[in-house]
Amino acid sequence: ETGVTQTPRHLVMGMTNKKSLKCEQHLGHNAMYWYKQSAKKPLELMFVYSLEERVENNSVPSRFSPECPNSSHLFLHLHTLQPEDSALYLCASSQGPAGASTDTQYFGPGTRLTVL
Amino acid sequence: DAKTTQPNSMESNEEEPVHLPCNHSTISGTDYIHWYRQLPSQGPEYVIHGLTSNVNNRMASLAIAEDRKSSTLILHRATLRDAAVYYCILRRPIYSGAGSYQLTFGKGTKLSVIP
Numbered sequence: 001e002t003g004v005t006q007t008p009r010h011l012v013m014g015m016t017n018k019k020s021l022k023c024e025q026h027l028g029h030n031a032m033y034w035y036k037q038s039a040k041k042p043l044e045l046m047f048v049y050s051l052e053e054r055v056e057n058n059s060v061p062s063r064f065s066p067e068c069p070n071s072s073h074l075f076l077h078l079h080t081l082q083p084e085d086s087a088l089y090l091c092a093s094s095q096g097p098a099g100a101s102t103d104t105q106y107f108g109p110g111t112r113l114t115v116l
Numbered sequence: 117d118a119k120t121t122q123p124n125s126m127e128s129n130e131e132e133p134v135h136l137p138c139n140h141s142t143i144s145g146t147d148y149i150h151w152y153r154q155l156p157s158q159g160p161e162y163v164i165h166g167l168t169s170n171v172n173n174r175m176a177s178l179a180i181a182e183d184r185k186s187s188t189l190i191l192h193r194a195t196l197r198d199a200a201v202y203y204c205i206l207r208r209p210i211y212s213g214a215g216s217y218q219l220t221f222g223k224g225t226k227l228s229v230i231p
Contacts (some may be wrong), residue, residue, distance in 0.1 A: 002161065035221075043160070043221035048210060056210050056218070090159050094217070103207075103217055105152075107159030 003027040004108035006091050012114045013081065021076040021111045023091030031096025032074040033105065034066060037088040049074060050096050081115045088112050120204045125226040128194045136189040136225055138204030143184050148207045150219065151178065151189050153200040160203065160221075163189065199229045 004025045013019050025032065034046040048056035049068040063085075065077040074091055092105040121139040128134040140149065151163040164171055164178045166187070171178040177190040191198055201224040210218050 002159070004159075042223050045218060045220070048218070092159070104162040104165075105160075105217075105219060107161065109157075110159050 002106045002108065004091060004093055004106050006089075006108035006111050008111060009109065010112045010114075012116065013078070014116050015081060015083070017081075018077070018079040020078065021089055021091075021113075023074040023076075023108055025072055025074075025091075025093040025106070025108075027093060027106060029093040029095055029106070030071050031094045032068060032071075033092040033094075034074065034076055035090040035092065035107075037090060037110070039087070043090065047076075078113075081113075083115050086113055086115045119220075120206060120222050122202070122204050122222060122225045124223065125228065127228045127230060128191075129230050130196060131193050134191040134194045134198070134227065136191075136202050136204075136227065137186065138188070139186045140204070140206055141185045143206055146208075149178070149180060149184075149187050150205045150207045151176070152203045152205065152219070152221075153198075154203070154224070155197075155200045163202070165207070194227075194229045196229050196231060199227055201226050 007022045031050045033048050036044045036046055045058050046060045047066045052068045052071055063080050067075040088110045090110045091108045094103050094105045119142060148165050148167050150165040152160040153163050154160040164173050164176050166178045166180050179188045203221050203224040205219045207217050207219055
């Protein structure tokens with residue numbers, strides 16, 4: 001248990017569906033992250049939130065829409081996805097914003113997304 | 117982008133030490149070297165980090181070359197639970213967000229532990 005939970009753990013959706021991924025951290029952290037891990041590619045950073053403000057959008061298509069309503073919760077809203085968006089979506093959190101050298105990211109278990 | 121180079125895979129016998137190498141020749145003076153590992157069906161977990169000096173914690177040791185262009189993660193006694201993909205990462209700040217740091221993951225080294 002890392003203190004970061006993600007729901008659902010598995011999701012199958014059609015290309016016309018709208019769904020949301022949820023991440024919650026119980027660590028009192030101030031920074032949260034979304035990553036994508038495809039089958040044959042390294043983890044890719046998608047979005048970063050620090051104190052509920054988006055500080056990084058790593059050229060992610062607009063069909064992925066993040067939301068951070070408070071420092072404990074992070075959502076990834078999905079709409080009109082493509083089959084190539086099938087991947088493991090990982091959420092992480094870290095102490096932030098004044099992270100020191102010990103700033104460690106804690107990852108959730110991920111949501112396995114399949115787009116049909 | 118801060119790039120690291122690691123072997124694709126390594127094998128170790130159980131109960132023996134493992135040395136996982138990483139090259140990072142383009143490292144800058146403020147880059148911290150972080151190691152994470154990812155066990156099957158789990159998210160990555162932090163292992164250790166360092167800047168210039170060698171570091172030890174309960175999980176592993178990190179040996180950093182004097183010129184900082186390479187480092188080695190040392191697992192003192194490999195167990196079956198250590199079978200994972202190990203990532204060597206140069207952590208850099210996201211300048212648009214004070215205190216937020218970016219981890220750029222490579223492909224890592226897949227460590228197999230033989231009973």
